[in-house]
Amino acid sequence: MVLSVAGINVKFTGLLDDGFKEAFLGTFARRYLPDVFPSEGDTDIILERFKGGSFRVFSAIYDHNGVDSYKIESSVPSAYGNEAPVFFLLQAVARAGAKKGRFIITDSVSVVLPSGKAVLFVGYPHTGKSTISAIALSSDLPVLSTENTVLEVRQEKLFVVGGTDILVYDPRVEEIYGIEVPYDDVTRSGYRIADIRGDSRRRTLLRRGVEVEMIVVLHAAFNCGQASYAAIRGRKVRKTLWYFATALLKGLDYYEPLPLHMPMSEEISDNLWGFLKATSESYSGRMYEAFGNHRAIFESVVEMSFRK
Structure with missing residues (x-):
């Protein structure tokens, strides 16, 4: 069986009779793995699985005839139980994608603005990305990615070409900001789950790619005031995006026992x-740090889009 993850074809071999490969199509895996679908394309990664109670990677061969090959021991991936295979596969796909010029930007969400172009929000955990996405959904703006975003460079511009399609958000956003967000399920801790894979607008947009109009580094919280911005220019653009573009490649998205080098x-x-x-040449002055409450930031970004 071959799965396409972020446009990278992963061939599963080994012991697969217990639902191991199918687990990567589930809600938990899709929260972190962009655009997971069955595929028949050429293989980029070979993943041979052996059954075991713990997770370990005991063989890794890189760039053999253009293919990365791994042997792993693992039980079936599951939320709260065995999450490591999902984050391992995300790291492996990030490496294979980078060879093709497709970069998975971690800790990011992207939303289509009224201009028809996209804003890429990046930020460390708990800085407001999921809440911003929930506000966008309530405003009927297409959300292209919810946790990890796939970008390509075309004619010196960034284009969103893929992204995760499961949004997990704090239900307090509805009460605090007076909005209503459609959702499909609830996590064990009470967070809501919205599955946006079925959005036909999103599918159409991603097939051709959506140009990124601006990049916003989020510093948002419920108890903050109105939005304020600081423009990011020149070398600092590269320096800021270095983390978000390389975190998966370098194993900074931790999984047990330890991410691969x-x-x-x-x-x-x-x-x-x-x-x-x-990015530094095209988005110098179009990349901002944003401070304030989520709705104020969202509304001001939309307003900036109208002015462009």
């Missing part, structure tokens, strides 16, 4: 430099 090939380094160079 994956080598950065010359091909990946060249693609990464091209990505950062294009």
Whole structure:
């Protein structure tokens, strides 16, 4: 069986009779893995699985005839029980994608603005990304990604070409901001789950890619005041995006027992430099740090889009 994850084809082999591969199509996996679908394309990653009670990667071979191959021991992936295989696969796909010039930006969400272009929100955990996405859904604006965003460079501009399609958000957003957000399920801790895979507008937009109009580094909280902005220019654009573009490659998205140390090939380094160079040249002055409450930031970003 082959799964496409973020446009990267992963071939599963080994012991697969217990639902191991199918688990990557589930809600928990799709919260972190962008655009997971069955595929028949050429193989980019070979993942051989052996059954076991704990998770470990005991073999990794990189760039053999263009393919990365891994042997792992693992039980079936599950939320709260065995989450490591999902984050391992995310790291492996990030590396294979970088070889093709497709970068998975961690800790990010993207929303289509009234202009028809996208805003990319990035930020460390608990800085407001999911709440911003919930506000966008309540405003009937297409949300392209909910946790990890897939970007490509086209003619020195960034384009969103994929992203995660499960949004988990705090239900307090509805009471605090007086909005209503459609949702499909609830987590064990009471957070709501919205599955946006069925949004036909989103599917159509991602097939052709959506140009990024601006990038916003979020610092939002419920008890903050009105929005304020600080423009990011020049070298600081590259420096800021370096973390979000390389965190998955370098295993900064932690999973147990420890993330792999994956080598950065010359091909990946060249693609990464091209990505950062294009971003710093095209988005200097169009990348901002934003401070304030979520709705104030969201509304001011929409207003800026109208002015452009």
